[in-house]
Amino acid sequence: MDKQFIETDDAVIRFSGDSGDGMQLTGTLFADTAAFLGNGVSTFPDFPAEIRAPQGSLAGVSGFQVHVGSGEVRTPGDYCDILIAMNPAALKANAQWAKPASTIIVDSDLFTEKNIEKAGIKGANIFEELKLNDRNILYAPITTLTKECLADSTLDNKAKSRSKNMFALGICFYLFNQPLTYAEKYFENKFRKKPQFIEPNKLVLRGGYNYAANIQAIPNTYKIKTSNPEKGVYRNIHGNQATAWGLIAASEKSGLPLFCGSYPITPATGILEELAIRKDLGVKTLQVEDEIAGICTAIGAAFAGNLAVTTTSGPGLSLKSEALGLAVMVELPVVIVDVQRGGPSTGLPTKTEQSDLSQALWGRNGECPLIVMSAQSPADCFEKAFRAAKLAVEHMTPVILLSDGFIANGSEPWLIPSVAGFPDIKAPIVPEGTTGYMPYARDEERLARFWAIPGTPGLEHRIGGLEKDFLKGSPSIDPQNHQLMVDMRAAKVAKVADFIPEQEIIGNTEGDLLAVGWGGTFGHLYTAVTQLQKKGKDISLAHFNHINPLPKNTREIFEKFKQIIVCELNSGQFANYLRMKYPHIIFEQYNKVQGLPFTVIELTNKFNTLITK
Amino acid sequence: MTTKYASQDFKSDQEVKWCPGCGDYAILAAVQKALPEVAEILEYKKERFTFISGIGCSSRFPYYVNTYGFHGIHGRAAAIATGIKVANPALSVWQITGDGDALAIGGNHFIHAVRRNIDLNIILFDNQIYGLTKGQYSPTSRLGTVTKTSPFGTVEHPFVPGEIVLGARGTFFARTLDIDIKLTAECLVASAKHDGTSVTTVLQNCVIFNDGTHKEYADKDIREERTIVLRHGEPMIYGKNRDKGLMIDYENLRLKSVKIGENGITEKDILVHNMENPNPGIHMMLVNMKFPDFPVALGVIRAVKDSTYDDNVREQIERSRQHPVCSNVDELLRSGSTWTID
Ligand SMILES: Cc1ncc(C[n+]2csc(CCOP(=O)(O)OP(=O)(O)O)c2C)c(N)n1
Numbered sequence: 001m002d003k004q005f006i007e008t009d010d011a012v013i014r015f016s017g018d019s020g021d022g023m024q025l026t027g028t029l030f031a032d033t034a035a036f037l038g039n040g041v042s043t044f045p046d047f048p049a050e051i052r053a054p055q056g057s058l059a060g061v062s063g064f065q066v067h068v069g070s071g072e073v074r075t076p077g078d079y080c081d082i083l084i085a086m087n088p089a090a091l092k093a094n095a096q097w098a099k100p101a102s103t104i105i106v107d108s109d110l111f112t113e114k115n116i117e118k119a120g121i122k123g124a125n126i127f128e129e130l131k132l133n134d135r136n137i138l139y140a141p142i143t144t145l146t147k148e149c150l151a152d153s154t155l156d157n158k159a160k161s162r163s164k165n166m167f168a169l170g171i172c173f174y175l176f177n178q179p180l181t182y183a184e185k186y187f188e189n190k191f192r193k194k195p196q197f198i199e200p201n202k203l204v205l206r207g208g209y210n211y212a213a214n215i216q217a218i219p220n221t222y223k224i225k226t227s228n229p230e231k232g233v234y235r236n237i238h239g240n241q242a243t244a245w246g247l248i249a250a251s252e253k254s255g256l257p258l259f260c261g262s263y264p265i266t267p268a269t270g271i272l273e274e275l276a277i278r279k280d281l282g283v284k285t286l287q288v289e290d291e292i293a294g295i296c297t298a299i300g301a302a303f304a305g306n307l308a309v310t311t312t313s314g315p316g317l318s319l320k321s322e323a324l325g326l327a328v329m330v331e332l333p334v335v336i337v338d339v340q341r342g343g344p345s346t347g348l349p350t351k352t353e354q355s356d357l358s359q360a361l362w363g364r365n366g367e368c369p370l371i372v373m374s375a376q377s378p379a380d381c382f383e384k385a386f387r388a389a390k391l392a393v394e395h396m397t398p399v400i401l402l403s404d405g406f407i408a409n410g411s412e413p414w415l416i417p418s419v420a421g422f423p424d425i426k427a428p429i430v431p432e433g434t435t436g437y438m439p440y441a442r443d444e445e446r447l448a449r450f451w452a453i454p455g456t457p458g459l460e461h462r463i464g465g466l467e468k469d470f471l472k473g474s475p476s477i478d479p480q481n482h483q484l485m486v487d488m489r490a491a492k493v494a495k496v497a498d499f500i501p502e503q504e505i506i507g508n509t510e511g512d513l514l515a516v517g518w519g520g521t522f523g524h525l526y527t528a529v530t531q532l533q534k535k536g537k538d539i540s541l542a543h544f545n546h547i548n549p550l551p552k553n554t555r556e557i558f559e560k561f562k563q564i565i566v567c568e569l570n571s572g573q574f575a576n577y578l579r580m581k582y583p584h585i586i587f588e589q590y591n592k593v594q595g596l597p598f599t600v601i602e603l604t605n606k607f608n609t610l611i612t613k
Numbered sequence: 614m615t616t617k618y619a620s621q622d623f624k625s626d627q628e629v630k631w632c633p634g635c636g637d638y639a640i641l642a643a644v645q646k647a648l649p650e651v652a653e654i655l656e657y658k659k660e661r662f663t664f665i666s667g668i669g670c671s672s673r674f675p676y677y678v679n680t681y682g683f684h685g686i687h688g689r690a691a692a693i694a695t696g697i698k699v700a701n702p703a704l705s706v707w708q709i710t711g712d713g714d715a716l717a718i719g720g721n722h723f724i725h726a727v728r729r730n731i732d733l734n735i736i737l738f739d740n741q742i743y744g745l746t747k748g749q750y751s752p753t754s755r756l757g758t759v760t761k762t763s764p765f766g767t768v769e770h771p772f773v774p775g776e777i778v779l780g781a782r783g784t785f786f787a788r789t790l791d792i793d794i795k796l797t798a799e800c801l802v803a804s805a806k807h808d809g810t811s812v813t814t815v816l817q818n819c820v821i822f823n824d825g826t827h828k829e830y831a832d833k834d835i836r837e838e839r840t841i842v843l844r845h846g847e848p849m850i851y852g853k854n855r856d857k858g859l860m861i862d863y864e865n866l867r868l869k870s871v872k873i874g875e876n877g878i879t880e881k882d883i884l885v886h887n888m889e890n891p892n893p894g895i896h897m898m899l900v901n902m903k904f905p906d907f908p909v910a911l912g913v914i915r916a917v918k919d920s921t922y923d924d925n926v927r928e929q930i931e932r933s934r935q936h937p938v939c940s941n942v943d944e945l946l947r948s949g950s951t952w953t954i955d
């Protein structure tokens with residue numbers, strides 16, 4: 001019998017299970033297959049805070065959400081159409097994310113009384129308890145069936161039951177009419193050195209697919225319409241990986257060796273890990289004793305002529321404050337990547353937030369301006385990391401690049417650019433043979449000083465954290481000189497506005513309501529605003545990634561809208577910054593500080609209350 | 614071809630601003646004496662020398678040496694110097710630090726630099742006081758030291774810098790006196806020749822806030838009696854008449870100071886200094902010798918060979934570059950699974 005399927009524009013699938021159940025891999029394979037078929041994809045992992053919480057406990061639930069669509073997919077989706085819950089704890093932890101008309105697939109073998117109790121649910125019917133009765137529930141004995149698929153296999157029992165996630169994946173592939181070939185190829189590559197695992201995984205995957213095809217419990221299957229994405233070579237990319245690669249690209253373009261000094265911290269560690277494996281490209285990484293050493297080794301490396309980077313999250317940025325001031329004072333290029341997480345203090349290490357903005361702008365002693373910018377999506381981290389490095393080097397200043405846990409761990413397909421298409425990076429290095437070098441003489445266009453690299457004959461000089469003479473760079477306590485240097489450092493950073501793109505607007509350049517955001521909330525804001533625009537609503541979006549300095553046309557944009565609402569995952573840090581800059585403009589706020597991204601639905605609801613036409 | 618340098622070549626145009634009589638002047642003279650020698654022995658050009666410091670009176674040092682210099686922030690000199698050395702291993706990197714800078718606020722960076730055995734030459738100016746902030750006690754101040762922040766005397770035990778260096782698996786440790794310019798220069802040349810982190814502690818006098826702290830063994834007339842200058846391969850003999858020496862007291866497993874000629878002890882019974890002994894046992898006993906029970910040990914106490922951090926980094930990179938997974942960024946971006954839409 002031919003399969004009946006419903007064509008749909010998009011669907012959200014949430015895989016959840018115990019942290020040992022391999023849900024991240026399962027979700028990734030589903031996402032990659034969809035991307036491979038030409039669908040738009042966005043993913044987001046939801047890791048448990050504990051690495052190995054007790055099996056079956058709520059604390060140990062690990063999730064992975066995939067949003068698949070025919071065209072642009074900018075967010076991993078608010079609520080899911082399909083929820084896979086490998087045990088009762090996973091069901092309980094994720095019930096709130098299942099849409100009213102969703103399908104829920106559970107491993108019935110694990111829905112024992114004992115496991116249900118472990119999830120903290122009392123009463124006979126877990127679905128009733130969780131108010132999920134009206135969902136379409138597929139009660140599949142996944143563990144038993146997986147073992148049956150592998151009845152003839154020589155794998156031990158533990159290994160057999162570990163592949164049950166592939167059974168669940170097989171069911172999902174059937175549900176969405178997707179081929180198994182991509183996942184099968186993945187097994188072949190992944191287990192090249194342990195070939196005994198290839199066939200069993202394939203068998204279980206196909207077992208899940210066939211099981212779904214044969215039972216009567218699945219009324220409909222779906223097919224996501226494919227669109228015509230731009231031609232070219234694509235890959236999936238995570239934010240942290242993209243950040244690391246953007247920095248490596250900047251190193252190649254500038255001809256400066258890349259140096260990264262960092263201390264591990266969630267959710268930034270991935271960048272250090274990604275850089276550490278790139279010794280083949282000459283990348284030097286130091287895992288140092290603390291975040292202070294991270295930035296100080298980077299400052300040292302910058303003094304010695306490298307493209308210097310340090311990566312961290314909010315608590316680490318706090319530790320770097322004093323040294324950031326040093327970098328401002330010695331006017332050396334350093335890129336500081338802050339992958340923000342929930343704060344203050346240790347806060348919510350695995351959750352996302354945008355609450356380090358004020359710290360990035362102001363968190364130092366003295367008048368201490370530097371460039372602050374952000375990245376807006378996983379793939380965008382590549383371009384923004386590249387740009388941060390370019391600005392740091394060409395303007396001889398530290399740059400803080402704000403990423404966040406959401407875009408750092410999230411992934412999306414990326415049309416791979418060619419490095420030749422990226423702009424050149426010209427480091428203002430003083431050539432050998434120059435006479436009369438003045439460490440604090442500046443170029444007129446950028447007000448950047450020139451970089452004399454130790455080891456170059458004739459350019460010996462001394463710099464440091466004491467206020468310096470405006471030309472010679474030697475210590476100076478002259479009052480007028482200090483005023484001049486304070487003004488100069490501010491003017492230098494302000495001048496960067498001449499070298500960054502103007503702020504873009506999505507939608508009309510004037511009108512009723514302007515939504516304003518920055519950084520990692522782009523996907524949700526974009527989706528919410530364009531949804532409303534399609535319904536004919538008068539709303540536009542200005543999503544900022546240059547925060548200090550702001551793009552030159554910022555004021556002009558704001559003055560053309562009747563209402564402006566600044567949306568951010570903090571209590572209003574960007575809104576307050578804008579109020580300080582443009583006191584004549586009224587900024588409404590929409591804020592959320594729950595460690596979670598916005599949902600599109602809450603944004604559209606909010607905007608609808610403001611839109612007058 | 615080696616360029617011949619004179620001390621003068623390493624003097625900068627900056628006015629030296631330490632207090633008159635400060636021990637730092639002598640250390641500056643010793644460095645300016647050692648550098649031409651280092652340049653000659655190691656065939657270094659002047660531009661390879663880079664001086665990095667933290668904050669303190671001592672840390673103003675880089676301004677006075679006509680080389681590349683970086684005056685950092687309090688306690689962080691070791692980290693800044695580490696970044697410089699890894700970024701450019703060809704540089705000869707010298708770190709100037711005080712007892713507060715290295716052992717209080719910068720203690721963490723200090724022990725980790727030593728543990729990594731990165732090729733830095735650290736000169737620790739130990740005046741047992743915070744000079745720049747006007748005389749508060751430091752981690753090396755003797756128990757009971759009276760300062761403005763310890764008006765009734767300190768109640769905490771001091772660090773022995775050498776003990777920390779050995780505890781952190783240091784490969785080079787030397788100790789010298791500010792006023793003994795010749796010995797300081799000798800230690801610094803040895804430090805430059807050593808591959809790996811070398812720490813040279815200079816017992817320095819702060820005339821203003823801690824005058825005479827090293828006096829009881831550093832004063833010229835009693836110095837030979839109360840200190841011992843150790844030299845590799847030579848017996849550990851000291852004293853004006855070179856009639857005293859060090860032996861191991863096997864019963865108590867510690868060092869003992871003995872008189873040659875008494876109780877049948879001859880020169881042959883005296884311990885011979887082996888700075889290259891990988892086992893730090895005797896070195897530890899030497900750094901811990903305190904007046905009046907023992908002479909204070911000076912000279913190069915430990916200098917053992919081990920692989921250095923900067924060399925290991927360089928080797929890993931060279932190895933990876935011989936068998937690269939990716940040889941440029943375009944290849945990197947296309948590595949792993951990709952798909953084509955056409
Ligand atoms: C972050 C920070 N904390 C405190 C100080 C104040 N401070 C400057 S130097 C110093 C102590 C210096 O003592 P030491 O390192 O022994 O150097 P000395 O002046 O004795 O040579 C202190 C506490 C500072 N500059 N920075």
Ligand code: SF4
Pocket residue numbers: 630631632634635636637670671740744745818819820821822
């Ligand atoms: S205060 Fe002490 S250490 Fe500082 S310069 Fe004066 S004498 Fe030297």
Ligand SMILES: [Mg+2]
Pocket residue numbers: 669711712713738739740741742743744751
């Ligand atoms: Mg001191």
